[in-house]
Amino acid sequence: MTHTSIATSAAFPLTIHPHWRAAAEAKGFGILQRIKDRYHLLLSCHTCRRAHSSKIFVLMNSQPQCPHCIQDRWQADAEAAGLKWAGRDPEDRHYAHYIAPCGHNLRRQFEMVKRAAEGVCDVRCELCQQHKEQEEASAQGWELIGPDPNRNQNYRLYRHASCGHVQRIARANMQTGRFQCSNCGEGWSSAPSFLYVMQLKLAKGAKLIKLGYSRDPISRLYHQLLKTKETEAQVLRTVPISSGHTAVQIEKGLHARLKAEHPDSVAPPDLYAHELRVKSEVYFADATQVIFAMLDAIRAEEDT
Ligand SMILES: [Zn+2]
Ligand SMILES: [Zn+2]
Ligand SMILES: [Zn+2]
Known part of the structure; x- marks a missing residue:
């Protein structure tokens, strides 16, 4: 008899009922076979063509979720967020591990990475x-x-x-560096500072002048200012100022004067935005002599 012959080859029945097939098709799956015990089916996903085991009860009473498709979505979210998928967190079903572009392993919530993938928030390596x-x-x-x-x-x-x-x-x-130690008083406003004029040659050849103040060594100034190695930069002149506070005030006054008296010399930010980390206070090279003259006047004042 059929029933006994099945019972000897497997510990559970192998019959697949037509209404199961109908339910599976309606929910995006095919039935490959019965597995494990009398409660389980092996389903084949119509989306990804991979198989997973599902309880018959789940198939008949709700929507089975293909674990491979879910994992594909997690991986896609990770990639869209600029991360590499590194597997689920075994401790918490809401979390997974990701490799950041810097190489560090980040533990993040799926939801958070999904929002990052949509551009709603950022995934930062702490x-x-x-x-x-x-x-x-x-x-x-x-x-x-x-x-x-x-x-x-x-x-x-x-x-x-x-x-x-x-x-x-x-x-x-x-x-x-614009702060002061409230204990010892060391800080930008009391520390000596200097005004500087820097000559810049952009990658496309435009020659510009940057006027600013700094209390930093020149090397750091370059580092702070230049975005790429394409830009050639050279400090043409510096004027020491007794304090950062005074330097800021003088610098502001100079920019205001240049803007009012030499508006044509003010370089438009579009010209240098991709090479310099500043949004203003940059002039065309033809303003160099005017700026030198202004600095000469200031140096004379500071010396007295
Ligand atoms: Zn699937
Ligand atoms: Zn990192
Ligand atoms: Zn201190």
Whole structure:
């Protein structure tokens, strides 16, 4: 008898009922065979053509989900978000591992990566971010301790390396150096600074002049200013100023004068936006002599 012969070759019945096939087709699957026990079917996905095991109950009462298609979506989200898929997190079904472009392994929620794939938010590597912020701080002689105790997203907690004082400082100010240690008083507004005139030759040949102030060594100035190695840059002149505070005021006055008296010399930002990390305060080379003359007048004043 058929029934006994099936029972000897498998521990569960192999019959596939027509209404199961109909339900499977309606839900995007074909039935390959019965497997495991009397409750399971091996389904073939019409979308990806791969097989997975499903409970008959699930097939008949809800929509079976193809695990391969789900994984494909996770991988596609990862790629769209600029990440490499590195597998699910075995500890938490909402999480997976991803490899960031920097090479670090990030543990993220599927939802979060999906939003990043849609461009709603960013996936940032916190290790690299922390490293970057630590470098910014040490360039100013400070140490990054951690997030702001007052929970302001724009602030961090830092320690002054030379005096040990711990202080909340806005990260933007740490980047530019425009802050002061409230313990020892060292900082941009009291430290000597200088105005500089820099000559720039863009990759396409345009010659420009940048007028600015800085308390940084020249090498860092180049690093902060230039986006690519294509740009040729050279500091033509510097004028030492007694404090950063004064330097900023003088610099602002010079830009205002140049704008008013030599509007044709102001270079349009489109010209240099892809090569320089500044949005203004750049002039055509024909303004060089005018700027030199202004600086000569300032130097004479500072010397007296
Ligand atoms: Zn599938
Ligand atoms: Zn990283
Ligand atoms: Zn200090």
